[in-house]
Each structure stands twice: as structure tokens, then as C-alpha cells.
Amino acid sequence: MKELVGFLVTYKQGFVVPFISVYGRSGSGxxxxxxxxxxxxxxxxxxxxxxxxxxxxxxxANLILAELGEPNLKSAQGINLTVEKIQNAIISTWQLATINYN
Structure with a gap:
């Protein structure tokens, strides 16, 4: 928990923390x-x-898009487009959060 808080606090200080992966045994919390x-x-x-x-x-990728409020894409559209859509959705969410926070 301390490491997670540390990453997020550095984000609040202006450092970019786009993704945080947390891993461990099943059921560990x-x-x-x-x-x-x-x-x-x-x-x-x-x-x-x-x-x-x-x-x-x-x-x-589609789970991430769905959580960001974006429509799912079909695999035929390619992973590059999917990653671009995720990036754009994150930027939009961040910009909205920044406006609301200030």
C-alpha cells in the first residue's frame, strides 16, 4: 500500500504515472x-x-476502453488503433479531471 500511495503522490506533484500494475497471489487483497x-x-x-x-x-484493451466510457473495437481494426483510442481516452479523462480539480 505504501508503494502505491508513493506512486500516486508523485503523480500529484506533477510526475506522470499513466499505469500502475499490481500483482500477487490470488486472494491476497x-x-x-x-x-x-x-x-x-x-x-x-x-x-x-x-x-x-x-x-x-x-x-x-476493450475492458480498458469500456471502463473509460469508450465503445469496444473489433480486433480487425488492429491493436494500434486500440492503443491510440486508450491513449486519447486517458488524456481526455485527465484533462477533465484537471479542470474539475482546479
Whole structure:
């Protein structure tokens, strides 16, 4: 939990922390800790995605897009477009959060 808070505090100081991966044994409380920390830090916008539900890399991308309020893409559209859509959605979310925070 201390490391997670440390990453998020550096974000609040102006450093960019676009993604944080948390891993460990099943049932060890990873999701609970991440949700608790993110919900209790003022001024931190977060998006929680449980990638365990995905079966493929493209499925992971669509879970992220869905959490960001974006429509799913078809695999035929390619992973490059998907990554670009995720990036644009993150930037839009960050800009909105910055406006609302200030």
C-alpha cells in the first residue's frame, strides 16, 4: 500500500504515472487495497480494470476502453488503433479531471 500511495503522490506533484500494475497471489487483497487507496486520495483520478476477465490482449484493451466510457473495437481494426483510442481516452479523462480539480 505504501508503494502505491508513493506512486500516486508523485503523480500529484506533477510526475506522470499513466499505469500502475499490481500483482500477487490470488486472494491476497490486491483489488481491495488499490480501490481503497484510489478512492481515499483527493485529486487522483483513477480507472480500475480487472484484466482477469479478459482472455486476450485485445480483450484487455476493450475492458480498458469500456471502463473509460469508450465503445469496444473489433480486433480487425488492429491493436494500434486500440492503443491510440486508450491513449486519447486517458488524456481526455485527465484533462477533465484537471479542470474539475482546479
Amino acid at each position: 490486491k483489488s481491495t487495497i488499490v480501490k481503497f487507496v484510489c478512492e481515499n486520495l483527493d485529486g487522483v483520478s483513477h480507472c480500475f480494470v480487472n484484466l482477469r476477465k479478459a482472455r486476450t490482449v485485445f480483450g484487455c
